[in-house]
Amino acid sequence: MTADSAARGAFPRHPVTALAVLATATALAMGTWFSAAAVVPQLADAWDLSPTASALLTVGVQLGFVIGALVSAGTGLADAVPARRLLAVGAAAAALANAGLLLAAGPAAAVASRLLTGAALALVYPSALKETTTWSRRSRGAALGAMVAALTLGTALPHAVAAAGASTGAGGPPWRLVVVVTSAGALLGAGLALLLRRSGPHGRAPAAFDRRAALDALRRRPVVLAVLGYVGHMWELYAMWAWTGALLAGTAAVAALPTPSTAVPALTAACVAAGALGCVAAGLLADRVGQPVVVLVCVAGSSSAALALAVLRGAPLGVVVALVAVWGFWVVADSAQLSALVTRSADPDLVGGAVAVQMAAGYLTTAVTVWLVPVLAARASWSAALAVLAAGSLAGGAAVLALLRDERAAQRGPAPDRTPDRASGARQGLRGPT
DSSP, X not given: OOHHHHHTTOSOOSHHHHHHHHHHHHHHHHTTTTTTGGGHHHHHHHHTOOHHHHHHXXXXXXXXXXXXXXXXXXXXXXXXXXXXXXXXXXXXXXXXXXXXXXXXXXXXXXXXXXXXXXXXXXXTHXXXXXXXXXXXXXXHHHHHHHHHHHHHHHHHHXXXXXXXXXXXXXXXXXXXXXHHHHHHHHHHHHHHHHTOOSOOTTOOOOOOOOTTHHHHHTTSHHHHHHHHHHHHHHHHHHXXXXXXXXHHHTSHHHHTSSOHHHHHHHHHHHHHHHHHXXXXXXXXXXXHHOHHHHHHHHHHHHHHHHHHHHHHTTSOHHHHHHHHHHHHHHHTTTHHHHHHHHHHHSOGXXXXXXXXXXXXXXXXXXXXHXXXXXXXXXXXXXXXXXXXXXXXXXHHHHHHHHHHHHHHHHHHOSOOOXXXXXXXXHHTTOOOOO
C-alpha cells in the first residue's frame, strides 16, 4: 500500500498501532494451542485416557500445524495472499476447530479437533511474523520479539484460565470453561486482524502462486542454518511448555502444598509467561549485537537451566520454581530472532514460504519431543528427559554458531593472497622449500 492510501485514512497509520493489533490478535488466537494440554488430567478422567492418548491431544496440534504449514508453503499460499488476511482466517478457523472439543465424545474426535486447530494456527503464526516485518526494518529484532512475547502470553492463557477455574471449585479446573474462553479469544483475535486495512511500508506486492517457492527459499545456506537452529530450539520449547505442569506436579515440593490442583496451573502459567519478558529483552538486545549472538546467549541460558533442574528437582519449592521460571524466560527468547534470521536471509519474494518451511520443520520436531518427554520421564526419569531437551537445544546452537562464523568471515572479506610470485620472491631473496 502506498503512502497516498495511508493519507486517506487507511488503518493503521503508525507502526506501533499495527504491531499492538498484530500482537493482541496473535496472542488471542494462539491461546487455543494448549487449551487441551492445560486440562489433560480432567480429560483423562472424563474419557479414561491412557498416557499415550493424553499426549496425542498435544501432539495432534503439532502435526496439524506441520500439515498446514507444508500446504501453505508448498502451494505458495503464504506469499500469494496478504498475511493479515491469512491471520484472520486462521484465527477464526482455530476458534471453530477448538470449540469442536465441546462436541467430542471421546479421544478420537478430540484428536481430530486438535489436528484441525493446529492446521488453522499454521495460517496465524507465520502470517503474523511476516506481517510484522512489513512494519519494521531497523528494529526488526525488537518487533519480532514483541510478537513472540504475545504468542508466549497466549500459550500461558489456558493455564491461567484453568487456575482460575480450579480456585472456584473443589473438583479441579472445568475443562469446558478453558475451551470456551480460548475459542472466544481466537474469534476476537480474528476480528482484530480484520481491522488491519493495509500492510506496512516495507511490504511487497503478493507473489504469484508457485509450488516451488518452498524449495527455492532453501537454496541459501544462511536460511538452512537458521532453520536448523530453529529445529534445535523447537526440540526444547514446546516440550517444556506442554509438560511443565506435569514436571511441577511430580516434584515433592509442589505435591506437599495444601492445594496442588490450584498451584500447578498457576505456577505453570507464571513460568511460561516469563518467556514474554525474555522475548522482549532478546529483541532489544538483538538490534544492538545481532540475532546470532543473542540466539547463542539464549541457548546457553535455557540449556543450563534445564540441566540445573535435572540435578535439583528435589530442592525446596522456591529453588524449583525459580529454575523453571528461568528456563521459561530463556527457552522462548530466541524464537523471534531465529525467525528474523530467516526473514532477512530469504529472497524478499519468498519470505512467507521460507517462514512456513521453518515452522513446518520446527513443529514436526515438537511432535517428537512432546511425545518423548513423558515416555522418558516414566521409563527413566525427569532428569533424563531434561538432559535430552538440553542436548537438542545445544545442537541447534551449533548451527547458529556456524551461521555467525559465516557472517563474520563475509564481513572480513576474502583474505589477501600473501604468497609471493616467483619474480617478487627473487627480488626479496626468498627461497622456496628445499
